[in-house]
Amino acid sequence: MIKKTLNKTLSICPVCFKEIEASVIEYVGEGIFLEKECSECGADSYSHALIEKDPLLYTVLMNREAKTSFCNLTLPVTQQCNLSCNMCYAPFFKSSDPLREELEKIVDASSSLWIKITGGEPTVRKDLPYFLQYLKNKGRSFTLVTNGIKLSDIKYVRLLKQSGLKRVALSFLGFNDDAYVKIRGRKLLIIKMRALKNLKKLNIEVVLSVSVVRGINDNEIKRIYRFYIKNRAFIKSLRIRTMSRVGRFMGVEPFCLSELLALVSEAIGFKKEELIESFLKSDSTSFATCRFEVDIFDLYNNRMNKIVKNLHKLSFFIKVFEYIRLFGFIPKRLIKNTKIHLRVWPDKNTVDLGEINKCLTGIPDESGRLVPFCLYNIRQSREEANQNINLIGKNVDNYFLLQDDCGC
Secondary structure: EEEEEEEEEEEEOOOOOOEEEEEEEOOOEEEEEEEEEOOOOOOHHEEEEEEEEHHHHHHHHHOOOOOOOOOOEEOOOOOOOOOOOOOOOOOOOOOOOHHHHHHHHHHOOOOOOOOEEEOOOHHHHHOOOHHHHHHOOOEEEEEEEEEOOOOHHHHHHHHHHHHHOEEEEEOOOOOOOHHHHHOOOOOOOOHHHHHHHHHOOOOOOOEEEEOOOOOOHHHHHHHHHHHHHHOOOOOEEEEEEOOOOOOOOOOOOOOOHHHHHHHHHHHOOOOHHHHHHHHHHOOOOOOOOEEEEEEEEHHHHHHHHHHHOOOOHHHHHHHHHHHHHHHOOHHHHHHHHOOOEEEOOOOOOOOOOHOOOOOOOEOOOOOEEEEEEEHHHHHOOOHHOOOOOOEEEEEEEHHHHHHHHHOO
């Protein structure tokens, strides 16, 4: 079998979790793998893990200039939840909530442009409205990341809006309740739709966040995309994420990035090659082998420019026809920012520290420093994560160190 070493990088030992050397290797005909072995843990730590099936996609994204600049801060305000999902990156945390004063101190120390309020499930925290009011008074931009259960109560949504809530990232699996039962443990579709109705009524922006699991809801992408386009007035973007082998996860193979692209390609009616070409032409600063951005408007314009290259007199009419075919009569101002954000979550076997350092979203670790969000979750997936330790607020005074880490 022909193999080519593409890159030398750093990863973590899947046994002791220490930083170790690793190699990115292409096995021709099979894909891209991350190989590593810890000198201290020996053969038990040897890992040969698939990270991408499409070598071309991987090579055009890797080794691009990128600086770690944690423009986004992920801030868990609770470690409690009102669900017990069959896949959860943080299922073991049972510690008490951090004090609101500790959270406020973290916010004051952060220069991140955007704050993502997470958990657990943040809406189970009783004083959440007061914390949102604090962020509003400080002039901070934030998104509430939620499963939406409590947002099915319009009185509660109205309270959050009065406290300053303008944007919600709502987890969504599609329009089949079987998927919710298999992944989340209960039927949730009616609750999700009621939450979306309330958010629309109260003019709160929504990011639709989809975790896609092979064989369960991957056939829902096209329908979800159409729902997104139809409701662009209040659903501002679509996020599609793979399942991660971190915490509690289901025993199926996660999608790699090229497979997510194929799903999206089929859903939106553009070839995968068009998606890649458009992304490489964009002014995106988020190039990395774990994420990808699909800009529908750019795709449309690139295709139209090719079609009408030699049809100058008909160009206007062709553009109008294609515009209506793709988007209906949605105003152009809503189409301009029609984007789908793809993300592949690494695990202890696939994490490439060279690539992960391009992450835009940081979360405070036990020392108070910002680290990439997915690396933090991988570290906490160790057995020690079962201990009743409250990391947020544990070393809050050291959180001021994040100022040195943020390039924003």
